[in-house]
Amino acid sequence: MTSAQLFDARTPETAPDAPAGGRAARRKAHSSRKRSLAARYLGYVGYFVGAGLISGAVVHHPLDPDRYTRIAGYGALVFLAATVLNEFLLTRERPGPARMLVVIGSSLLLSFGIGMLSGGLQHFDDFPARGAVLVPAGIVVSFIAYVIKDAETPNRRIFSLLGLTVLAVAALAFLGLREVAASMETTPGGGHSHGTAEEPAADDHAPATSPSTTGAPAPTVSSRPKPASTTPAHNDGHSH
Structure with a gap:
């Protein structure tokens, strides 16, 4: 077989590859990339929006339990929707039902861990005692949830050296923030202290102006029988 015959024999094998790079295929790939970009953006924003809603609700819950619940x-629903979008719809390898339940549960736990951590830090000045508990608890909860959620990390890593380090950091954060919260509570200040400081000033003014305007002490002195005998002494003093 000559070289020309070999060349003619190979051309049918390379010919079908040409249409794959056509204009229609490129347009389809471009549109799919745009859709995946929008979906990835929504999933990315959903994580932060859900965690932000949870963080505000966890910190302000005692003020209005029904509303912040x-x-x-x-926030949990938004975070879970973002998890389903990122972990199941945008991935090429979809997990089985058992792994799906683990991912959903750990993602929900992760959302509350991040919410406790960010909310406790953001509103520590408003709720010092509550923030001193939420910050270390958020560190531990978010770490445990992330290890469970990550398929490439075995669950035993929770009790590894890294897990002990996270626990030590959380304990130190709790002790330090509790001391800071105690010092903030004992130090006077804030809007409430200004409101209480103004009330005594108004009370001190009231008795100072009452004798000059009403003359209430005069009848009380004249009603007593004993000061009546001392009135001449007062008249003598006035004559001088």
């Missing part, structure tokens, strides 16, 4: 639920 609903906000925490909305």
Whole structure:
């Protein structure tokens, strides 16, 4: 077989590859990339929006339990929706039902861990005692949830040297923030202290102006029988 015959024999094998790079295929690939970009963006934003809603609800929950319980639920739903989008719809290898439940549960736990950590730090000045508990608890909860959620990390890493380091950091954060919270609570200041400081000033003014305007002490002195005998002494003093 000559070289020309060999060349003619190979051309049919390379010919089908040419249409793969056509204009229609490129347009389809470009549109799929745009859709995946929008989906990745929504999934990325959903993580932060959900964690932000949870962080505000966890910190402000004692102020209005019903309202902030609903906000925490909305944040959890947003975070879970972002998890489903990123972990199941945008991935090429979809996990099985058992792994899906693990990912959803750990993602929900991760959202609350991040919410406790960020909310405790952001509103520490407003709720010092509560923030001193939320920050270290958020560190531990978020670490455990992330290890469980990550498929490439075995769960025994929770009790590894890294896990002990995270636990030590959380303990030190709790002790330090508790001391800071105690010092902030004993130090006077804030809007409430200004409101209480103004009230005594108004009370001190009231008795100072009452004798000059009403003349209430005069009848009380004249009503007593004993000062009546001492009135001449007062008249003598006035004559001088």
